[in-house]
Structures are given as structure tokens and as C-alpha cells.
Amino acid sequence: MAYKTRQRDAIWQVVVSSDRPLTPLDICEQAGKSVEGIGIATVYRALKQMIAEGQVRHIDIPGVQPHYEAASRTHHHFFLCERCQRLFDLVGCLRGISSLLPDGFRMKRHEIVIYGDCESCVGKA
Numbered sequence: 001m002a003y004k005t006r007q008r009d010a011i012w013q014v015v016v017s018s019d020r021p022l023t024p025l026d027i028c029e030q031a032g033k034s035v036e037g038i039g040i041a042t043v044y045r046a047l048k049q050m051i052a053e054g055q056v057r058h059i060d061i062p063g064v065q066p067h068y069e070a071a072s073r074t075h076h077h078f079f080l081c082e083r084c085q086r087l088f089d090l091v092g093c094l095r096g097i098s099s100l101l102p103d104g105f106r107m108k109r110h111e112i113v114i115y116g117d118c119e120s121c122v123g124k125a
């Protein structure tokens with residue numbers, strides 16, 4: 001396999017096997033364990049290409065650095081730890097969200113982010 005293909009493959013493997021969304025730096029560090037010499041610019045380039053091809057989704061939450069996840073993941077929401085700034089996947093959705101809408105409004109999509117402390121941060125002073 002060509003070097004560039006191996007790099008891209010390593011980046012993809014990190015994204016698709018992660019149980020939570022990752023930042024480019026997370027991806028760079030983890031992909032670097034399987035293929036040497038993966039730099040942050042390579043990660044950004046690969047992510048851009050994978051987004052264009054519909055494999056990867058960009059998660060943009062105000063005030064949080066961009067995270068990325070496999071686009072094949074089913075509908076879900078996020079938990080942001082305000083201490084370690086890690087983003088976690090939440091399973092499922094809430095019933096009856098559309099009941100919040102005023103009469104005559106129609107929901108097309110929604111995002112839910114819950115903010116708090118993650119399991120490893122919750123006990124810390």
C-alpha cells in the first residue's frame with residue numbers, strides 16, 4: 001500500500017473505531033501509533049477529503065474545538081465535559097422534542113448537547 005494510503009487508512013481506522021468524537025489532535029496522536037510520521041496537516045487533509053466523500057461528519061459546537069466522527073453513526077447527541085473538554089456520545093434521543101414547537105412550526109433537525117462533568121472528572125476538586 002502506498003504511504004499516503006496507509007496514512008489515510010490509519011486516520012480512518014481511528015475515527016471509525018472511536019466510541020466518541022475526536023479532535024484532529026486526538027486523531028493525529030492515535031493514528032501516529034500505527035503509521036509513523038502522520039502530522040496534523042495530513043490529518044486535516046484526510047478529514048477534509050473524508051467529509052467531501054461523506055464518510056466523516058464534522059461536529060461544530062459553539063465554544064468547542066471541532067470534533068469529527070464517522071458519518072455512519074445513527075442519530076445521537078453529545079455530552080461535553082466542561083473540565084476536560086472531551087465530547088462523549090449519548091445513546092438515543094428524547095421523545096416529544098417536537099412538542100416544544102409552537103403551533104404551525106415544523107422541526108427539520110435538532111441538536112442536543114448536555115454540559116457537565118464526565119465520569120473521570122466528577123470527583124476532582
Ligand SMILES: [Zn+2]
Nearest residue numbers: 081084118121
Ligand atoms: Zn472530563
Ligand SMILES: [Zn+2]
Nearest residue numbers: 075076093094
Ligand atoms: Zn435527537
